[in-house]
Amino acid sequence: MLAPQTDISDAEREAGLSRLVYEAGYSSATAALTSGVILTAFALHLGASNLQVGILASAPFLGQLFQAPAVLLVDRIRKRKAIAVISSIMGRSMLALMALALFLPPGLAMIAVIFAQFVLCGLGAIGGCAWNGWLRDLAPQERLGTLFSQRMVYTTSVTLIAGLAAALLLDRTTEGSSARDWAFAGLYAAGCVSGMISAFVVARMPEPSMPPPSVEPLGLGELLRTPFADRNFRRLIRFLASWQFAVNLATPFFTVFIVRQLQFDMTFVVVLSVVSQITNLASVRAWGALSDRFAHKSVLAVAAPTYIFSIVAMVGASQLGNSQMGMAYLVALHMLMGAAVAGVTLATASIALKLSPRGEATAYVATSALTSSLAAGIAPILGGLFADFFAARRFELLVRWTDPGGTSILSPITLSNWDFYFIGAGLLGLYALHRLSFVEEEGQIDRREMVQQVWFETRRAARNLGTVSGLRALTEFPGSFVRDARVRVRWLRKQRHAAMEN
Template sequence: MTLHPQPDLTPADRERGLRLLVTEAAFSGGAAALTSGVILTAFALHLGASNVMVGVLAATPFLAQLLQLPAVQMVERWRRRKAIAVFSSLIGRMMLLVMALLAFSGGTAALLVFLAAQIVLCGLGAIGGCAWNAWMRDLAPEERLGDVFARRTVWLTAISLILGLAAALALDWTAPGSTARDTVFAAMFLGGCITGLISARLVAMMPEPLMPPTTGPIDLRVLLRAPLRDRNFSRLLVFVASWQFAINLATPFFTVFIVRQLHFNVSFVLLLSVASQIANILALRLWGRLSDRFANKSVLAVCAPTYILAIVAMIGASQFGDRTLVKLWLVALHLVMGATIAGVTLASTNIALKLSPKGSATAYVATNAMTTAVAAGLAPILGGLLAQFFAARQFELVARWSGPNGVWTLPILLTAWDFYFLLAGLIGIYAIHRLSLVAEVGEIERREMVGQVFNETRRSIRNISSVAGLRAATDLPGALLKDARLRVRLRRAQEAQEAQRQKLS
């Protein structure tokens, strides 16, 4: 194992790297599942965080991406992307150990240390991410981007699903504010630290193609001018900015909305996250196939409007009086959001990579990441600051139907977080309009893509509903093991052939 790039990357090396890329996702996904998202927000609330602090914590991972500016220079000057990714990962994930120790304390001091550790973790993650993205652009073949990253995301989502269920059970068995709850949070962040370090080890084992030689001193302004002058890529950046602002104005506060306004337990929020991840897993391969067969933009044209509609529909949770109906409504919405965000995440990542010139993708990828950082970072901070403003206001709309049999009324009352969901929907509509201006080879109309989605879904259901399909489903674990053994045999045969070839030469 070496951290130096390889001047000549054989097909066997490339395949080994792609296998490690998928395997590593299980460990990096484990670190993220135990220390981010719902658990991060729940831990902040456990320490006594305010709405403003929740917004700042949600914004930190995005604003930290601004460090990709100096990271671009670092990558272009040192030209050792793997070394940068590994060292930043090792140092950053040690911050999770600091967070684990904070579980047994509380107050303002603990929250400030928690925020500082989160800033260091996210900052180093951004630096490593800049090197990682440019590295992956050169490692993964363009025609296999959709399939490789779909399989990687399946692992990420699967491990999040398993650990999400375990976290929900652990929190459900412990009382809020108890010593047992402190221990559970400490174990989560300690586990995240361990799996994160294993992830860094696997990254160090992946091969890195040698970057083309530099032509002279690196001028950051000149480097970033290329993606901004690229008319089609700049249109993509406008979509990314408006989209990220729309969804991050509302989604970081889902946990606060469900716990504080709807008065459900944190464990129920984690179960909703698990439901979303199940839908994510089931939909990922579908979106991966469609993005490779047609275009990423076509996938976005279906997934983005549906996801925005689901965010706006969260308003319905505060309108129903029946608690069971509210639960079913939230579960349904999280299933829809899980399935559609799978397509949005996969397609938006791939389209940015696809529109970046091969061999010099660093500046393009970094510009896309910084656009995401600014938009997604400002949205939750603004949301946290405006929380008190919206909390003191409400909007009521009454629909009344009069007839011979009496009067039927439907009152709609918007309060607190409902305003965020509605505002996110309006901004999301603008983002979808901006997406229509982006050009990508192979794109098809939204109506045709919807037809392809239904056809793929119908085919999958038909396969499962048949006797052969049911048998295949029950034989899945054995098939996976058999496939793994075949892969090992194939790899050993390839290594033996390569060794024999080198011996003869």
């Protein structure tokens, strides 16, 4: 059942791609019940410090460092499905340990949770390394964008339902009570079961046999040297590393910021996550279509700046504080953030696969993951280390107004604590976008034209919400084809002009 196949029929391939899509439902249920907001809430429930929250947030990224030996393991064993399934079962069994950690003494409980999280993430990285190369050879390249968008639809839908269920469960218990202990234990037990079902579905997908090595097995250094020798892929690695550091300097602490600094309850945090997932679900298909029609870099050129803007805009929430206006602001901001994350996640997942040569995706994708994950893993630990330092600092912009009646001093802007992280992440994000401009991808268009395409898709989706306008759209001439043709002509002209200059 876990052995690779030399020949895969079209029916077997299509069945495997179908399982690839709906398997995302089980794996996303596991993640929704045991990671992200729930994991942070779990850590705060156990009395975790800012540093411990940062360490937990770094685990998924530092765990990716295990892809280095995994590259060698895949190249030697050449059974990617077996590696992916076995590592998944072993790693997700750690969720049972995290459920039992609630009944340990407080100090020991956090140690057990951190240990289990690192084991889970490390083994997940080993399985992911095998999974990426396996997927690259199983899925047709021209369908990667569509397949990833379909997986994201399942992921977002299940995450939405599981997140709401988790919020309702936690909301029915009192903070610090034994009932809350049992609620968290139930969430992690359910996540463990869902993870095991995911591994079973993956085991039923066909795996194409890897081509026999033309030379003797290479060492780890030799395997990783090839991607770095590829000039364009090296540029992609620089972008992904700088991007991950910028984003993960602040985003892992959103929950801490909203709960501790703004004094909102955990239920509202989960609602914000749900709102973000809804907009993510609503926009992912459009991003997938644009990604297939043009290029992943073009999608990033629009989605990435939007996401960076959303992070910096969190400073506005601290100015509004715990108020109805502040709640509305956070909801609107998370809607924008959810749409941007959909585009960024889809494009970054696909572009590394697209720019890697067929048959060498394992080494290329693993190298990209190693460098970007190291940067992403360091960022939240630094954030946790310096949290107390910035908590004791405050920046105020004072405005003095003097008139015959006296002098008034206003403070329209006040920055403190996590606000410094949001601004720092924005500045680092600008540098990451600069690195993206050097990456070359076939079919890419400039940012202005991509913004026009995004606006066109948004307007079309808005029109189709109405019954009358939706029926009218069925009889309209497909103007998107004309628009696409014009964009393609412009791109070809630029290519010819550049070739003539060279």
